[in-house]
Amino acid sequence: MITATSTKTTTSSRGRALGAGWRAAAACGRVDPELFYPLDLDPVGPAVLAARRVCAHCPVLPECLGDVLASEDPARRWGVIGGTTPDERTARYARQRAAGLDATGAAA
Numbered sequence: 001m002i003t004a005t006s007t008k009t010t011t012s013s014r015g016r017a018l019g020a021g022w023r024a025a026a027a028c029g030r031v032d033p034e035l036f037y038p039l040d041l042d043p044v045g046p047a048v049l050a051a052r053r054v055c056a057h058c059p060v061l062p063e064c065l066g067d068v069l070a071s072e073d074p075a076r077r078w079g080v081i082g083g084t085t086p087d088e089r090t091a092r093y094a095r096q097r098a099a100g101l102d103a104t105g106a107a108a
Helices: 019-025 046-056 061-071 086-098
Strands: none
Touching (some): 046 061, 061 086
């Protein structure tokens, strides 16, 4: 699901500069947003898998995940964003911090 805005220019996984406009290319912009906020966040449950199917075909998945990891309030993680559950984002964020990396995986 699309989250907070960013003014930093990024490059998509296909090599194009997107800036904050990457959201216009996001697959989630064409489906009901409720799909990404299921009550059951079981990583292999049907609700999460339905959201992941949309994310799996998204051309800007890396930008989405990087943006949410950089801007999400850890105390308010909710929903499937960038193909990940809140618990998965928490674990990924902790691994990156422990490795001295920023939210995009670059050296901090």
